[in-house]
Amino acid sequence: MSSILIQQKTHQLRAQKRQRVFACFVAPGLAVFSYVFCLKLYPPLQQAVHYLFVFSFAWSAAGAYFLKRGLSSGELPEAAGLSTGLEFCRGEIKRQLSYLRRALLWSFGPILLAIGTLVLVLATRFPLFPVGIPFLTVVVVWIAAYVFIRARQQRDLERELDELSEVEKANSI
Amino acid sequence: MESIPTERTSPGELYTAAIEQWGGALERLAAAYEADREKRRDLSQDIHFQLWRSFHHYDGRCSLRTWTYRVAHHVAASHVIREKRVFSALVSLEEIEALPDEGKGQIGVEQNLTLTKLAILIQQLKPLDRQVIVCWLEGIDAESTGEITGLSPGNVAVRVNRIKNILARRFRQGGSYAG
Numbered sequence: 588m589s590s591i592l593i594q595q596k597t598h599q600l601r602a603q604k605r606q607r608v609f610a611c612f613v614a615p616g617l618a619v620f621s622y623v624f625c626l627k628l629y630p631p632l633q634q635a636v637h638y639l640f641v642f643s644f645a646w647s648a649a650g651a652y653f654l655k656r657g658l659s660s661g662e663l664p665e666a667a668g669l670s671t672g673l674e675f676c677r678g679e680i681k682r683q684l685s686y687l688r689r690a691l692l693w694s695f696g697p698i699l700l701a702i703g704t705l706v707l708v709l710a711t712r713f714p715l716f717p718v719g720i721p722f723l724t725v726v727v728v729w730i731a732a733y734v735f736i737r738a739r740q741q742r743d744l745e746r747e748l749d750e751l752s753e754v755e756k757a758n759s760i
Numbered sequence: 761m762e763s764i765p766t767e768r769t770s771p772g773e774l775y776t777a778a779i780e781q782w783g784g785a786l787e788r789l790a791a792a793y794e795a796d797r798e799k800r801r802d803l804s805q806d807i808h809f810q811l812w813r814s815f816h817h818y819d820g821r822c823s824l825r826t827w828t829y830r831v832a833h834h835v836a837a838s839h840v841i842r843e844k845r846v847f848s849a850l851v852s853l854e855e856i857e858a859l860p861d862e863g864k865g866q867i868g869v870e871q872n873l874t875l876t877k878l879a880i881l882i883q884q885l886k887p888l889d890r891q892v893i894v895c896w897l898e899g900i901d902a903e904s905t906g907e908i909t910g911l912s913p914g915n916v917a918v919r920v921n922r923i924k925n926i927l928a929r930r931f932r933q934g935g936s937y938a939g
Contacts, residue, residue: 596809663810665817667834668827671910672891675834679841747886754888758912 611654614647614694618701625708636708643700650693654686677751684744687737695733702726771815778811778828785898786811786832792882792894793836799843807835822907829895829908837887877930881923892919 622640667675706715706723713719769777779786786807794800814831818824882893888909895905895916902913902920909916 592805593809593812596805663814663831663834663838665814667810668814668818668831669821670834671830672833672837672888672908673910675830676837676841676887679838683841750886751888754911754915758910758915 608655611651611694614697614701615644615651617698618644618647621701621705625705629708629712633711636704639700639704639707643697643704646700647694647697650689650697653693654689673751673754677748680744680747680751684741684748687741687744691737695737699730771812771818774815774818774824775812778815778824779808782825782828786828788898789829789832789836789894791879792890792897793840794843795879795883803836803839806839807832810835826904826907829900833887833891833894833908837891840887840890878927881927881930889919889923892916893923896920896923 618640622644625636625640664670670678706719706726709715709719715723787804790800790804790807794803811828811831814827818827822830882890885893888911891909892905892911895908900908902916905911905916906913911919
């Protein structure tokens with residue numbers, strides 16, 4: 588393996604990791620953006636709205652920390668050669684499943700709260716019906732699609748874990 | 761199979777020894793996991809890179825061959841899980857047995873058809889089954905395949921037999937169409 592290729596691969600892995608870390612900060616960014624947008628548009632916000640935005644930001648910032656902590660560096664564990672294919676697949680699937688669950692709680696949750704608060708603020712200024720219907724429809728469809736896709740991925744991964752357990756059982760027969 | 765004294769062997773030497781012996785097998789392994797040529801090249805580079813890294817931690821607790829195959833399969837399995845995103849895109853042996861043969865209408869040289877069918881079949885399998893069939897195609901015995909995959913030799917034999925039966929059935933069907 589040439590040293591150039593090693594350097595290239597190392598840079599590539601670092602860049603991938605940076606991208607994934609950056610993605611963790613989408614939710615806090617969106618919370619801040621919604622807050623600033625509302626402040627610019629309607630400065631005299633209700634006290635409760637301030638609290639909701641601040642909570643949404645704090646929640647997503649904590650989420651960014653927890654999501655970042657569980658990110659894989661893209662490198663195999665040091666003792667990868669000691670674990671069998673079965674153990675490795677199980678570990679990878681569990682890691683993905685845990686990430687999906689954490690993403691729902693720590694990323695999607697605060698985003699929903701920020702968007703909900705934004706809609707609430709808009710609703711106090713504009714009549715949502717019928718002007719806001721297209722916007723609301725897009726938001727609802729997006730939420731439904733996101734939840735549906737994530738739930739399907741979770742089910743797939745759980746089924747896969749069950750299959751691996753069956754394989755392990757068959758091993759002991 | 762072989763045992764290299766690790767105390768006096770540097771990671772670079774271990775890597776070189778592994779590539780000299782199983783370099784070709786690693787390329788075939790990458791081909792079994794990735795159909796797209798560009799992605800396959802990337803996967804192959806990833807396998808080499810991770811293998812080279814892994815030898816810094818090789819302590820001789822398993823044979824060099826087992827270590828090499830395990831690391832290569834792990835990298836490739838990670839690639840499959842990452843690329844497919846959802847496992848519904850892959851099939852188990854039970855499902856593939858029930859699938860209709862997609863290559864029925866293909867006309868071509870019989871050997872190419874056979875290899876294509878084999879590649880298509882392998883690329884549809886879930887990572888663990890791919891590991892088994894790739895090891896079998898490399899002529900690795902059931903016991904060593906078990907060490908690599910974590911399956912019992914009996915389980916390996918059962919899976920290999922099922923895959924062979926699927927292949928035989930498909931090639932018979934394909935033969936009648938070609939003929």
